[in-house]
Amino acid sequence: MKRRDFLKNTAVFVSGVSISLSALEFIDPKELLAANPKLRWGFLVNTYKCVGCGFCVKACKIENDIPLEAHVTRTWVERYVMTKSGETIRDCPNGALAGYTSKLLDENASGMRLVPDEEITQAFFVPKLCNQCSTPACVQVCPVGATYQTGDGVVLVDRKWCIGCGYCIMGCPYGVRFFHPIERVADKCTFCYHRISKGGNTACAQACPFGARQIGNLRDPNDPVAKAVMNERVGVLRSEYGTKPNVYYIGLNEEVR
Amino acid sequence: MKNHVWRPLFVVLGLVAGILLFRLVYVPADFGTQEQGYTFGFHRLGNEQEWKDYPAKYKNNSYCTECHDDKVKSWEASAHAIIPCENCHGAAFGHPDKPEKLTIDRSRDLCIRCHAKLLMPSSGRNKIAGIDSEQHNAKTECVECHNPHNPSLEDM
Structure with a gap:
């Protein structure tokens, strides 16, 4: 392969790959749905x-x-x-x-x-x-992915996954979270x-x-x-x-x- | 190179493999980035269903009416018709199977939740007929004179 051909092919390949990657990102139906769901x-x-x-x-x-x-x-x-x-x-x-x-x-x-x-x-x-x-501070601070937002916008706590560190209880500006006295996990x-x-x-x-x-x-x-x-x-x-x-x-x- | 140089590397590789294997077994397959993206939707998908399956304790008025339609009639015409049955009669749970009988709260404490007179000028509380609980027949239960299903004083 000539040096000229190599550079040409490389440029075509790289630009082709980057375009298809970004195109895939744009039409991800999951992301589109999450941005504008039917239920909130x-x-x-x-x-x-x-x-x-x-x-x-x-x-x-x-x-x-x-x-x-x-x-x-x-x-x-x-x-x-x-x-x-x-x-x-x-x-x-x-x-x-x-x-x-x-x-x-x-x-x-x-x-x-x-x-x-x-x-x-x-x-x-x-x-x-x-x-x-919509942008819950309590979810962002969870270190283990135990608290999350559902597709219809409700913030829940996975009781099997929560380690009880209490970051979310501290993170909530409204003080709505607390430690469940029986389940021994964060609750809301x-x-x-x-x-x-x-x-x-x-x-x-x-x-x-x-x-x-x-x-x-x-x-x-x-x-x-x-x-x-x-x-x-x-x-x-x-x-x-x-x-x-x-x-x-x-x-x-x-x-x- | 000598064996003692390679040995720690094997130990590290072993540890990494061990951790990855543990993660494969321990972390459920449905754990990962879901609908709301990495920041807000990183969780175990199965937990959403677990919360949906949480048992409900309260039914609603139409559930009560299915059997007790005779009792509902008098209450329906009264000013107390805005109060759901279960607020006083207790949550239905599995009634009529389990529990067979619900415990009705007939206490004065229940009535004065609304009917204790407080001055609350910017709230609906001011529109409700209120009593001073310490003055108004303090030692008797409200239900001895007032019928909760038809609290109108004319019909007393």
Whole structure:
């Protein structure tokens, strides 16, 4: 082979290989599907409707086998009380498992506190749960591939694979992850994956008498949740972390963290 | 070269082969990069099915109605019709086979989850009729006077 032919053939071969490789990458159907799937679970919380009964917390714990007496929970309800002096008081006794039945605000170490009715300006409840982020920080930090995002956008924990290092519990900006006291692995809200994937409702949304919680498909333009996210004034929690949460709130205040 | 130079190399090669063999046996075939890519979708695919198969404890109102349609009628017309059966009657689990009977929560603590009077001006709580639990017949259970399936005071 002549030197000229060798160089020519090499150039053709290399450019041919690189083109076909990049072309294969572009038309990978799996990647295309992942970028725009037909199903993307999202959640809508209406804080005006929530009355702080805590039925959602109880239903979640029973449905997902989280011990009732343990101080961990996949979902909880916070109470916000704002006063005329500009103070914001937040409490959440035992995740609101037994609901809010007293005017006394739980200030943890400093004890209980009563804010007189005439001092209150705003007061409301905010249910919290896993935000099933589009770019979840908790998944990125897992060293063993035990926590992951499904194709329809739900973040799950593989209980057989989790080594219990706790990185994800630290990594979550919303503090929704905890250590399961019986399974001895990291645990979190699954959007009741076993229920929604069979056409059911999440345990918390089903238990809510007031319709404050709703789950839906954000990719379906006729879905009530997708419609509300599109047309109403909704907010997400801690957007500054860049995790792109998929739990949307109606009636969110800047005081809510 | 001398044998003592090659020996450590064989040991290293053996170790690498051993680790690869262990990995082949231990890591399931469906473990790897799935739909969401390497960053968010690196996992064991079979676990998704395991979560889908997780047993549900709560059924829903229509499941209860299948047998108890007589009880449902009075409740359906009342203001309490927004409350799902299982919130007070307990999760159905495998009822009516296992458990045969559900334990109904008739406690005052259950009622005051909604009916304890709190001043919550920016929430639906203010629209619900509320009591001061320490003043309003403190020692009696609510169900002794109020019918949970028809809580209207006119019908008391």
